[in-house]
Amino acid sequence: MKKVLEGSQAVAEAVRLAKVQVISAYPITPQTHIVEILSDYVTTGKMAAKYLRVESEHSCMAALIGAQSAGTRTFTATCSQGLALMHELLHWASGARLPIVMAEVNRALAPGWNIWNDQTDSLAQRDTGWIQMYCEDGQEVLDTTIQAYRLAERVNLPAMVVLDAFYLSHTYEPVDVPDQSEVDRFLPPYEPAFILDTKHPYSLSPLVTPTAYMEMRYEIAAAMDDALEQFDRVEEEFAKIFDRRYGAVEAVNCDDADIIFVTSGTVTSTGRLLLEELRPRGEKVGVLKIKLFRPFPVAAIRQALGKAKKVVVIDRNFSFGASGIFAQEVRAALCNLPGHPPVFGYIAGLGGRDITVKLLEEIYFDVKGSAAPRKESIWVGLQEVNRAT
Amino acid sequence: METETGLKKYLFMPRTSVTTESNKTGSWRFLRPRYEEKTSPCSTACPVGEDVARIEMLITQGAFKEAWETILRENPLPGVCGRVCYHPCEGSCNRREFDTPISVHTMERFLADTAARNETKPAMKRLSPKGKTVAIIGSGPAGLAAAWFLNMLGYATEIFESMPAAGGMLRWGIPAYRLPAAVLSNEIARIESEGARIRVGEAVSASRFEELKASYDAVFLGCGYWRGTALDIPGEAGGGVEDGLSFLRQLRQGAKPDVTGVSAVIGGGNTAIDVARSIIRLGGRAVIVYRRRREDMPAFDEEIESALEEGVELRELLSPVRIAAEGPNCILTLQQMKVEGRDRDGRGRIVADGTSHTEISVQRVFTATGAAAAEAWHEPPPAKEEGQHHPTALSLSNCTLREGQHGKPIIYGGDLTNTVKNVTQAIASGKQAAMALDTYFQSGAGAVPERLAACLVGEGPSLSMEMYMNGPRRERKSHIVSYREINTDYFQFEPRVIQPRLLIEERTSSFDEIELKISANTAMREAGRCFNCGLCNDCDNCYLFCPDVCILRGRDMTERHINYDYCKGCGLCVAECPRNAMTLGEEEES
Numbered sequence: 001m002k003k004v005l006e007g008s009q010a011v012a013e014a015v016r017l018a019k020v021q022v023i024s025a026y027p028i029t030p031q032t033h034i035v036e037i038l039s040d041y042v043t044t045g046k047m048a049a050k051y052l053r054v055e056s057e058h059s060c061m062a063a064l065i066g067a068q069s070a071g072t073r074t075f076t077a078t079c080s081q082g083l084a085l086m087h088e089l090l091h092w093a094s095g096a097r098l099p100i101v102m103a104e105v106n107r108a109l110a111p112g113w114n115i116w117n118d119q120t121d122s123l124a125q126r127d128t129g130w131i132q133m134y135c136e137d138g139q140e141v142l143d144t145t146i147q148a149y150r151l152a153e154r155v156n157l158p159a160m161v162v163l164d165a166f167y168l169s170h171t172y173e174p175v176d177v178p179d180q181s182e183v184d185r186f187l188p189p190y191e192p193a194f195i196l197d198t199k200h201p202y203s204l205s206p207l208v209t210p211t212a213y214m215e216m217r218y219e220i221a222a223a224m225d226d227a228l229e230q231f232d233r234v235e236e237e238f239a240k241i242f243d244r245r246y247g248a249v250e251a252v253n254c255d256d257a258d259i260i261f262v263t264s265g266t267v268t269s270t271g272r273l274l275l276e277e278l279r280p281r282g283e284k285v286g287v288l289k290i291k292l293f294r295p296f297p298v299a300a301i302r303q304a305l306g307k308a309k310k311v312v313v314i315d316r317n318f319s320f321g322a323s324g325i326f327a328q329e330v331r332a333a334l335c336n337l338p339g340h341p342p343v344f345g346y347i348a349g350l351g352g353r354d355i356t357v358k359l360l361e362e363i364y365f366d367v368k369g370s371a372a373p374r375k376e377s378i379w380v381g382l383q384e385v386n387r388a389t
Numbered sequence: 390m391e392t393e394t395g396l397k398k399y400l401f402m403p404r405t406s407v408t409t410e411s412n413k414t415g416s417w418r419f420l421r422p423r424y425e426e427k428t429s430p431c432s433t434a435c436p437v438g439e440d441v442a443r444i445e446m447l448i449t450q451g452a453f454k455e456a457w458e459t460i461l462r463e464n465p466l467p468g469v470c471g472r473v474c475y476h477p478c479e480g481s482c483n484r485r486e487f488d489t490p491i492s493v494h495t496m497e498r499f500l501a502d503t504a505a506r507n508e509t510k511p512a513m514k515r516l517s518p519k520g521k522t523v524a525i526i527g528s529g530p531a532g533l534a535a536a537w538f539l540n541m542l543g544y545a546t547e548i549f550e551s552m553p554a555a556g557g558m559l560r561w562g563i564p565a566y567r568l569p570a571a572v573l574s575n576e577i578a579r580i581e582s583e584g585a586r587i588r589v590g591e592a593v594s595a596s597r598f599e600e601l602k603a604s605y606d607a608v609f610l611g612c613g614y615w616r617g618t619a620l621d622i623p624g625e626a627g628g629g630v631e632d633g634l635s636f637l638r639q640l641r642q643g644a645k646p647d648v649t650g651v652s653a654v655i656g657g658g659n660t661a662i663d664v665a666r667s668i669i670r671l672g673g674r675a676v677i678v679y680r681r682r683r684e685d686m687p688a689f690d691e692e693i694e695s696a697l698e699e700g701v702e703l704r705e706l707l708s709p710v711r712i713a714a715e716g717p718n719c720i721l722t723l724q725q726m727k728v729e730g731r732d733r734d735g736r737g738r739i740v741a742d743g744t745s746h747t748e749i750s751v752q753r754v755f756t757a758t759g760a761a762a763a764e765a766w767h768e769p770p771p772a773k774e775e776g777q778h779h780p781t782a783l784s785l786s787n788c789t790l791r792e793g794q795h796g797k798p799i800i801y802g803g804d805l806t807n808t809v810k811n812v813t814q815a816i817a818s819g820k821q822a823a824m825a826l827d828t829y830f831q832s833g834a835g836a837v838p839e840r841l842a843a844c845l846v847g848e849g850p851s852l853s854m855e856m857y858m859n860g861p862r863r864e865r866k867s868h869i870v871s872y873r874e875i876n877t878d879y880f881q882f883e884p885r886v887i888q889p890r891l892l893i894e895e896r897t898s899s900f901d902e903i904e905l906k907i908s909a910n911t912a913m914r915e916a917g918r919c920f921n922c923g924l925c926n927d928c929d930n931c932y933l934f935c936p937d938v939c940i941l942r943g944r945d946m947t948e949r950h951i952n953y954d955y956c957k958g959c960g961l962c963v964a965e966c967p968r969n970a971m972t973l974g975e976e977e978e979s
Contacts, residue, residue, distance in 0.1 A: 194400070201406070204404050205403060206404070206405045212401075216403065219400065
């Protein structure tokens with residue numbers, strides 16, 4: 001049924017439909033709406049789940065590791081400082097092969113204290129062994145959250161559904177909320193690959209010596225590779241029932257494009273408007289939306305970008321001392337491709353600053369007029385700063 | 390491994406069925422938690438050292454008899470004290486910093502009333518008979534307490550009471566609307582059934598006192614202050630002037646004196662208030678004349694408040710100069726006073742304000758400015774008089790011990806020796822006397838101070854008979870639990886019980902008791918508000934929070950121990966103990 005929902009509500013509806021059994025979270029703006037709705041669902045009996053109140057995000061993830069080890073389907077939501085506080089246990093969740101699902105609302109890290117949109121928080125967790133999926137709108141967020149359980153439970157890795165602060169978390173859009181019976185057809189009850197059982201006690205994750213640790217890590221790497229293949233399979237199963245699919249990447253007008261914008265999250269929608277603006281004027285421009293960031297869909301990216309003359313990456317994040325993180329990943333994906341196009345890295349919209357169609361258009365003509373990137377990263381829309389002397 | 394969906398399962402997971410018990414994590418510990426019960430602030434504020442925190446805990450559990458017996462171990466008169474004690478326990482209650490203090494006095498009265506209604510017999514621990522008999526002069530709260538505790542310690546007691554019924558000031562000095570006679574008689578009957586023999590109508594003269602000293606193993610003097618202090622002003626011996634204490638006694642003896650018109654009551658203590666409120670009940674008007682201000686009055690504030698509610702008029706900063714008869718009336722001449730600087734005790738210094746006098750015309754004047762011993766020999770003799778040798782003389786906080794000519798101890802107690810003179814302090818005096826006499830007989834006078842010091846509740850000065858008799862209370866640390874040591878996360882705001890009272894109209898037209906009974910449910914709810922500072926109530930937070938499963942419980946789920954083989958000393962149990970019944974200390978070097 002179509003409903004007008006906030007992005008946060010779309011997440012909560014998906015969690016309800018996924019019949020999650022244990023929820024634990026610590027409130028943090030702009031994630032709070034998600035867990036508010038869920039705590040209400042649990043209290044009023046709309047969900048047969050246990051909601052664990054905890055004193056920090058660190059404890060929250062620890063609680064979910066315990067709950068998932070005991071064989072239950074779990075969920076949490078967080079952002080920014082909260083995700084940073086979870087960091088240690090993010091490694092644990094993937095190392096212990098627990099398919100925990102998290103909604104991660106992209107929010108800037110402090111200082112300066114800032115509650116608005118920025119991707120650096122989730123991208124800084126790229127090496128923790130979590131699947132990461134960046135969503136563009138409310139419908140995608142609902143669908144992806146349901147799919148995340150199927151995918152995570154298939155490969156025994158945790159998954160993060162990432163959505164932009166406010167631009168998505170607090171924006172109302174029409175969203176098709178599927179029936180429970182349809183979701184049940186797509187997502188069967190959780191069947192844990194292993195379970196902590198007091199009747200047959202053993203302990204998990206004890207000391208592992210150098211003779212076995214590397215193999216454990218290799219298995220995680222293999223599972224992550226497998227997740228790339230399973231992602232498509234899950235999308236296919238989902239499309240059969242719901243007739244919607246998104247792709248690990250989505251190439252929009254890339255076939256004949258000379259310049260392709262690489263985007264993620266809600267900026268993709270702005271990119272789509274850019275195409276509507278420039279294509280009628282004869283500009284050969286395309287947009288490549290990257291949804292799946294971990295595992296990184298290298299082959300699909302090479303295929304989409306290989307024939308372009310220039311690639312522009314819009315990064316709403318920054319790795320200090322290097323460059324925008326999506327730009328790094330795209331460069332790494334292309335570098336072994338003979339004759340690959342140059343990659344222009346642009347940094348925009350940090351800390352919630354708006355990225356407009358006009359801004360993207362300026363970037364387009366800047367790139368069109370440059371034979372090669374002037375710098376690894378070009379920061380756009382910067383104001384004059386009065387530096388303290 | 391290929392599955393039918395083409396899914397590859399890469400699950401190389403470390404796990405072990407070997408017990409982790411071989412890893413004795415206790416060796417990591419540098420802080421050591423331990424169960425350690427401590428002292429609640431209410432119990433040290435209580436002059437008789439009642440184990441209030443434990444009493445409230447027992448009420449919460451519905452163990453009313455045990456709670457009542459816990460009081461009786463320290464105080465034989467809970468029915469009396471639940472009504473007339475000024476409850477300093479409530480003033481020191483840690484809960485007052487959270488919302489409002491526990492209504493401890495209401496709980497005490499509830500337990501006493503419940504026991505009386507059910508005719509409950511207490512099961513008191515008693516020591517074997519010592520073969521000694523102590524004579525007690527006066528059956529007021531001090532004498533009754535001395536008898537009660539001496540009986541517990543194995544002594545026979547005989548109380549000599551000059552009046553036709555026992556109770557002293559409780560029976561003859563406190564009006565019935567504060568303390569009904571039946572409540573007092575019930576408590577005295579229990580004290581008698583536990584061994585005290587009361588000989589009413591037997592006044593003790595100076596010569597009889599000498600006989601008692603010779604024929605009993607010890608004598609306790611607790612005959613109180615019965616002589617009203619004179620005002621020392623002209624006209625006070627004339628008609629229309631009466632002693633307040635005598636007036637109260639007449640009322641309790643059944644008299645209904647005519648108090649029509651206006652009566653002036655001179656004084657600011659509880660007797661002045663009692664006289665004024667009694668006059669109102671007899672249909673008269675009462676004006677209290679006090680030379681200081683309301684905040685300086687020694688009367689309990691709640692009593693002053695009730696008196697004003699009932700229509701008593703209070704005139705402050707007026708000192709009587711003379712009383713003159715004028716026909717059926719008295720003309721009371723008063724000097725206006727004012728506050729100037731401070732006295733050494735911190736109260737405002739009161740001095741005459743010029744020379745202006747005011748006069749009020751009243752029908753009669755009651756004096757209630759204090760009391761003194763009725764006879765000179767009631768006062769303890771100085772430790773050393775000229776030509777007389779007292780080999781043993783002990784001045785304790787609430788009583789004074791002298792060795793008589795026969796080498797037998799004489800103890801002066803109650804109002805005769807107490808600095809603060811009220812019912813609860815009198816009971817404290819009787820208890821201290823019983824401990825001092827027992828120690829005297831067991832180990833000599835020299836052992837008394839040290840023996841008593843070992844029975845202090847917290848840092849004192851209250852004494853615990855349970856501790857004296859080596860009860861479990863002796864294990865408690867003297868540390869007094871403060872509010873910040875309570876984990877208030879485990880408590881919710883809850884209003885204090887409001888004890889139902891008679892309407893003002895009902896109060897001013899009879900001597901019926903003002904405060905009414907409360908139900909067992911109400912009592913349990915009120916007692917449930919208590920933090921039980923420093924005591925374990927088996928809440929099991931330690932057990933629930935221990936991350937190393939180190940809290941071992943006994944079969945009845947009450948006895949708890951810490952398994953130090955695995956306790957890492959994280960201190961969670963101590964932090965999550967709501968009532969500071971655990972302590973985290975440094976691990977001692979071994």
